[in-house]
Amino acid sequence: MFDELLRVEGLSKRFAGRRRTVAALDDVTFTVGKGETLGIVGPSGSGKSTLARVLLRLVEPDAGRILIDGEDWRSLSPKLLRRRRGSIQMVFQDPVSAFNPHTTIGKAIMDPLRIHSIGSRDTRKAAIADLLQRVGLSEEMASRRIHEVSGGQRQRVALARALASRPRLVVLDEALSALDVSLRGQMLELLVRLQQEEGISFLFIGHDPAVVRMISHRVAVMNEGRIVETGEADAVLSAPQSETGKALIAALPTWR
Numbered sequence: 001m002f003d004e005l006l007r008v009e010g011l012s013k014r015f016a017g018r019r020r021t022v023a024a025l026d027d028v029t030f031t032v033g034k035g036e037t038l039g040i041v042g043p044s045g046s047g048k049s050t051l052a053r054v055l056l057r058l059v060e061p062d063a064g065r066i067l068i069d070g071e072d073w074r075s076l077s078p079k080l081l082r083r084r085r086g087s088i089q090m091v092f093q094d095p096v097s098a099f100n101p102h103t104t105i106g107k108a109i110m111d112p113l114r115i116h117s118i119g120s121r122d123t124r125k126a127a128i129a130d131l132l133q134r135v136g137l138s139e140e141m142a143s144r145r146i147h148e149v150s151g152g153q154r155q156r157v158a159l160a161r162a163l164a165s166r167p168r169l170v171v172l173d174e175a176l177s178a179l180d181v182s183l184r185g186q187m188l189e190l191l192v193r194l195q196q197e198e199g200i201s202f203l204f205i206g207h208d209p210a211v212v213r214m215i216s217h218r219v220a221v222m223n224e225g226r227i228v229e230t231g232e233a234d235a236v237l238s239a240p241q242s243e244t245g246k247a248l249i250a251a252l253p254t255w256r
């Protein structure tokens with residue numbers, strides 16, 4: 001149904017602990033299509049954030065391949081890497097920690113434009129206004145600092161910055177988890193609209209199966225570094241086959 005954008009093959013990452021090594025990722029294989037959202041669910045410590053960080057090249061995997069549009073992401077030349085670097089972006093649960101508290105939001109959004117040589121000095125101001133507008137914020141936001149805006153606005157700002165480098169895939173790691181129900185709903189709508197308009201792919205990591213189900217086309221269930229189940233979101237989250245999937249659903253409050 002979707003053309004393939006991301007292919008992950010046999011991704012493994014161990015962390016050496018004091019007493020034992022942890023297989024944070026153990027032979028992880030999956031694909032994400034163009035314009036598709038793959039949800040990732042799993043208990044705490046199952047490797048979801050490690051997967052996100054490996055995709056962002058914040059963590060070097062021990063083994064495995066990451067292909068974007070058929071290009072091997074780990075063996076790109078430095079030059080190509082610089083050119084492609086913007087194509088995967090991430091939004092974290094706590095955007096404040098990802099922003100310099102001393103610089104304005106406008107400057108924070110400008111940086112990726114500059115780094116990826118998007119536009120010229122003159123056009124960047126308009127580009128920032130356009131990015132803010134795309135996530136439903138006013139241009140006036142650009143002159144504020146990250147701690148001067150609300151929690152819901154922060155997540156929009158983080159999304160605007162992620163979009164600045166024109167990513168093909170945005171990884172959202174518990175990005176909406178700290179928001180209240182109505183703000184989360186607004187962000188979900190925004191993400192869906194962006195995807196429909198621009199064909200962006202999402203890797204949506206979340207602990208709430210109901211939220212993950214709302215946005216995901218397919219879902220992968222992780223446990224102890226492995227993908228234990230994957231399939232259509234509705235099928236996996238209404239009738240999971242794996243023990244981990246069953247446990248996640250069983251843990252939901254019954255009044256939902």
Ligand SMILES: Nc1ncnc2c1ncn2[C@@H]1O[C@H](COP(=O)(O)OP(=O)(O)OP(=O)(O)O)[C@@H](O)[C@H]1O
Nearest residue numbers: 015016022024042043044045046047048049050051
């Ligand atoms: N830098 C690190 N050094 C050592 N161990 C790590 C490191 N990062 C993650 N781990 C371990 O790897 C495993 C997977 O962690 P990860 O953060 O990927 O889990 P997660 O699924 O994101 O959990 P949560 O739902 O709580 O965010 C855990 O056992 C964790 O303790």
Ligand SMILES: [Mg+2]
Nearest residue numbers: 048049050173
């Ligand atoms: Mg995590």
